[in-house]
Amino acid sequence: MNQSNEIILVKISGDDKPGVTSSLAAIIAKHNATILDIGQADIHNSLSLGILFKSKQEDSGFILKDILFKCSELGVSVRFNPITEEEYNRWVSMQGKNRYIVTLLGRKISAELIASVSQVLAEQGLNIDTITRLTGRVPLEEDTVTKASVEMSVRGTPKDKQFLQSEFLRISQDLGYDISFQEDNLFRRNRRLICFDMDSTLIETEVIDELAERAGVGNEVKAITESAMRGEIDFCESFKRRVSLLKGLDESVMQEIAENLPIMEGADRVLHILKKYGYKIAILSGGFTYFGNYLKQRFGIDYVYANELEIVDGKLTGNYVGDIVDGKRKAELLRLIAQIENLDLQQVIAVGDGANDLPMLHSAGLGIAFHAKPKVKENAKQSISSIGLDGVLYMLGFKDSYIEDAKRR
Numbered sequence: 001m002n003q004s005n006e007i008i009l010v011k012i013s014g015d016d017k018p019g020v021t022s023s024l025a026a027i028i029a030k031h032n033a034t035i036l037d038i039g040q041a042d043i044h045n046s047l048s049l050g051i052l053f054k055s056k057q058e059d060s061g062f063i064l065k066d067i068l069f070k071c072s073e074l075g076v077s078v079r080f081n082p083i084t085e086e087e088y089n090r091w092v093s094m095q096g097k098n099r100y101i102v103t104l105l106g107r108k109i110s111a112e113l114i115a116s117v118s119q120v121l122a123e124q125g126l127n128i129d130t131i132t133r134l135t136g137r138v139p140l141e142e143d144t145v146t147k148a149s150v151e152m153s154v155r156g157t158p159k160d161k162q163f164l165q166s167e168f169l170r171i172s173q174d175l176g177y178d179i180s181f182q183e184d185n186l187f188r189r190n191r192r193l194i195c196f197d198m199d200s201t202l203i204e205t206e207v208i209d210e211l212a213e214r215a216g217v218g219n220e221v222k223a224i225t226e227s228a229m230r231g232e233i234d235f236c237e238s239f240k241r242r243v244s245l246l247k248g249l250d251e252s253v254m255q256e257i258a259e260n261l262p263i264m265e266g267a268d269r270v271l272h273i274l275k276k277y278g279y280k281i282a283i284l285s286g287g288f289t290y291f292g293n294y295l296k297q298r299f300g301i302d303y304v305y306a307n308e309l310e311i312v313d314g315k316l317t318g319n320y321v322g323d324i325v326d327g328k329r330k331a332e333l334l335r336l337i338a339q340i341e342n343l344d345l346q347q348v349i350a351v352g353d354g355a356n357d358l359p360m361l362h363s364a365g366l367g368i369a370f371h372a373k374p375k376v377k378e379n380a381k382q383s384i385s386s387i388g389l390d391g392v393l394y395m396l397g398f399k400d401s402y403i404e405d406a407k408r409r
Helices: 020-030 057-074 085-094 111-123 161-175 207-215 218-229 235-244 252-259 267-276 289-299 327-340 355-363 374-379 391-395 400-408
Strands: 005-015 034-043 046-056 077-083 099-106 127-133 148-155 178-183 193-196 280-288 303-312 315-321 348-352 366-370 382-384
Touching: 005 020, 005 057, 020 034, 020 046, 020 057, 046 057, 057 077, 099 111, 099 391, 111 127, 111 148, 111 161, 148 391, 161 178, 178 382, 178 391, 193 327, 207 218, 207 235, 207 252, 207 280, 218 235, 235 315, 252 289, 267 280, 267 289, 267 391, 280 289, 280 327, 289 303, 303 327, 327 348, 327 355, 348 355, 355 366, 355 374, 366 374, 366 391, 382 391
Parallel strands: 193 280, 193 348, 280 303, 348 366, 366 382
Antiparallel strands: 005 046, 005 077, 034 046, 099 148, 099 178, 127 148, 303 315
C-alpha cells in the first residue's frame, strides 16, 4: 500500500436513528476516501456500525474530525482504530475461506446453548462473522409456547468436521435444541424442491395404525410399524404383513380417517410459505395414495407417490397394487422429480422421520430427520426435534418478517 495512505476502522454505537449511516458515508465521500468494508447491526434499537475506509494521509485527520463532530451532533459514540497493511491483508486472506451457516432451533434460545456452540466453533478454528435472529420477538411470559431460531454465519475450515458435527449432536441431546451446520453456498440459497414423508411428518399419526384400529388389529400392526421405523425389520416385509391384517375393512373408513387427519405442528405454515416462494412440493410416502391425494388437494402439493391399497366390492382385500414405495424407491422418485424439474440434487430438500426415509435424506442436498428415532437422527445430515415442521423454514434462512410478508400477499 502507498505509504501516503491510511486505513482506519470507525466504530459507532448508540441509539439507532435514521441518517447515521448516510451522514458518515457522505463525509467519507466528500474527502474522496474509499470504503473497504462496512457492517451494521441493530439490537433492541441499539446501533452497532463499523466502517473501514482508506484515505490519503493528509485527508484522514479532516475526515476523523468531521466524523467526530457529526457523531456528537447525532448523539452516538465513536471510536477510531488505525489498521496496518499487514492486518488488512490478513483480513482479506480470510475472505476466501469456507463459509458455513449454523442454525439454532428451539422453543427459546438459551445463553448456555450460545456459549456451547460458540466454544465448539472456536475450538475448530471457525470465526463467527454475524449472528442474526430469524424469529420474532421473544415474549416475556414464561408459560407462552414459542419457537426461536438464531443463525450464525461462520468462516474458516473446521479442523475435524465429523467431530464438530458429533459435538453439535451431543449438545442438541444434552440441552434439547436442534443445531444445523450447512455449507453456505449458492445451492443453499437456491433450493426449489422439497420432498416430505407423510406419516408422522406431515401428519401426526401413522395412517396404517389408524386403519388397523378400525380393523381390530391395532396392537399387532403398531408393533410391526414401530419395529420398521427403527430399522429392525425390512420395510417391504413389514408393509406386506401389516396390509394383510387389514383384510375386510370397509372402504368408507378411509374417508373418515382422511377428513380427520391430525396435521403436524407447523405443516400448514411451511407448505403455504414454500408454495408462495415458488417451491415444488412432493409427498414420497410408504403410506397410502388415498391420504396423500387428500393432502394434495388441501395444500396444493405438486407430486404424490405412495402405495395403493387393493379394494374389491368396497372392502380392503389385504393386498396392494403396484410396486411398494420403500426407502430405495423414495430416493429414486426424488431423483426423478428433480430431473423432471431440471434441478440439481443440491437444490432438493427431503424431510422424514423413519429409517426408510434415510435413502432420500442422503440423496437430497438438505436431508432433515424430523422428530425421528435416535438411529435415524444419527445417520441424517440435519434434524429437527425441538419445534414443529416450520423449523424447516429457518434452516433455509427464512426470517419471520419474510414469512409474515408472504402471508399478507
